[in-house]
Amino acid sequence: xxxxxxxxxxxxxxxxxxxxxxxxxxxxxxxxxxxxxxxxxxxxxxxxxxxxxxxxxxxxxxxxxxxxxxxxxxxxxxxxxxxxxxxxxxxxxxxxxxxxxxxxxxxxxxxxxxxxxxxxxxxxxxxxxxxxxxxxxxxxxxxxxxxxxxxxxxxxxxxxxxxxxxxxxxxxxxxxxxxxxxxxxxxxxxxxxxxxxxxxxxxxxxxxxxxxxxxxxxxxx
Amino acid sequence: xxxxxxxxxxxxxxxxxxxxxxxxxxxxxxxxxxxxxxxxxxxxxxxxxxxxxxxxxxxxxxxxxxxxxxxxxxxxxxxxxxxxxxxxxxxxxxxxxxxxxxxxxxxxxxxxxxxxxxxxxxxxxxx
Numbered sequence: 069x070x071x072x073x074x075x076x077x078x079x080x081x082x083x084x085x086x087x088x089x090x091x092x093x094x095x096x097x098x099x100x101x102x103x104x105x106x107x108x109x110x111x112x113x114x115x116x117x118x119x120x121x122x123x124x125x126x127x128x129x130x131x132x133x134x135x136x137x138x139x140x141x142x143x144x145x146x147x148x149x150x151x152x153x154x155x156x157x158x159x160x161x162x163x164x165x166x167x168x169x170x171x172x173x174x175x176x177x178x179x180x181x182x183x184x185x186x187x188x189x190x191x192x193x194x195x196x197x198x199x200x201x202x203x204x205x206x207x208x209x210x211x212x213x214x215x216x217x218x219x220x221x222x223x224x225x226x227x228x229x230x231x232x233x234x235x236x237x238x239x240x241x242x243x244x245x246x247x248x249x250x251x252x253x254x255x256x257x258x259x260x261x262x263x264x265x266x267x268x269x270x271x272x273x274x275x276x277x278x279x280x281x282x283x284x285x286x287x288x289x
Numbered sequence: 290x291x292x293x294x295x296x297x298x299x300x301x302x303x304x305x306x307x308x309x310x311x312x313x314x315x316x317x318x319x320x321x322x323x324x325x326x327x328x329x330x331x332x333x334x335x336x337x338x339x340x341x342x343x344x345x346x347x348x349x350x351x352x353x354x355x356x357x358x359x360x361x362x363x364x365x366x367x368x369x370x371x372x373x374x375x376x377x378x379x380x381x382x383x384x385x386x387x388x389x390x391x392x393x394x395x396x397x398x399x400x401x402x403x404x405x406x407x408x409x410x411x412x413x414x415x416x
Contacts, residue, residue: 089345089372093301096394100307103397107314138394 077151077198084148088141095137102130143169150198157194160225160235161186167204168223174209179217182208185224193233193286195269203265207237207273207282210258215239215280237282253282293404294318294335298328298354299343299370304393311397317404325349329357332365339366339404344378344390352382359386366407370395 074082106127109120117123146166168184175182193200204223211221219241226234253259253275266273271286295317299305305321312319320337322328326349328340340358344351355367369390371379379390388407391400 092372092393093304097301097304097307099394100304100311100397104307104311107311111314134394 075151081148081151085145088145088148091141092138092145095134095141099131099134102127102134139169147201150201152197154196155194156197157192158197158200160191160193160233163197163201163204164223164225164235167201167208170201171205171208171212174212175221178212178215180212180215180219180221182221182223185222187225189227191225191227191233195286199265199269203262203269203271203284204235206258206262206265207235207284210253210256210262211237211239211280211282213258214253214256216241231288232285233288234283234285237284239280241279253280291315291317291401291405293339293408294320294337295404296320296322296328296331296337296340298322298325298340298346298351300324300346301343305343308397308400312401315397315401317401325351325354328354332358332362336362336365339368339407341368341370341400341404342387343370343393344382345372352378352385355382355385355387366404366410368400368403368407 106124109117109123109127112120143166147170164184164186168182171182208221208223215221219239222236222238222240224236224238226236228234259275263273266284269286271284273282273284275282295312297305297309297312297319298321300323302321302323305323309319309321320331320335322331325346328342329349332340342351342354351369355369358365358367363386367382367387369379369382369387370393371390372393376390376392379387379392382390388410389403391403
């Protein structure tokens, strides 16, 4: 595709990326304003204002929430840039952190936690940077809809010695509830959709029991 | 008290004016400019020891301002401010002679430390 053509996803990405840039500027102003409030309060130390400590706590809370906003905006900006290239070398460690971060809210609603288990060594897969994230999210979403509250889903990229690059989605749970439902993963309508997306990326997907897990594998070309 | 003279350049007026006020409370003489063109005019009238410069501004870009500063005032240390999506410009800026770049929002302590490092390493550094 030429640089002048714009896809719907490219359009959405470009607008979102610009908006996140502005969001960070807004957050920077809020952060500096809270910082200035702290500075001015500190000048009053010899003659404290009423509620001085409370105001310090408020300023600290604003800065904490700003950091949370910055993390969200940074993640959203990275995501928005995903459609910039149709095919690119993607470090699965980075993408895993990204998708796990974006899945957090969906997991919290199910009272399930999702964790990334990544490695210092890059695990590069040449693929569609947006679609691989969609596939990973679909895997997490499938598990979120089958596993019981209290479960932890661990997402891990793996580079096998046989040249296969894989993404493993395992579950850790204390009770036995949910395992029977998870057996039926492959019979769910979402399963065939998942398989289709994996195949479009030249990958295969498998489900296992005990512990419940999903593996997406890509053979190196 | 640091005794430095700094110019902060960013089109986000509330951001840069609040940051300047915080630096002044720490004894740093901080002036502001809201555009690249305005920054170059202020530098011509009264050169600072260091410039803290946003890379993404309407009109003259931060990198263009950096080029002109490094051509006309090579002893002025320049620290770039980048946002998400402009890290590439930060790296390009270092190639053009910027001392370093910091990502917005920033920690004021990190900025002061960076200015101190830059002034120590600049020709005739006095930090």
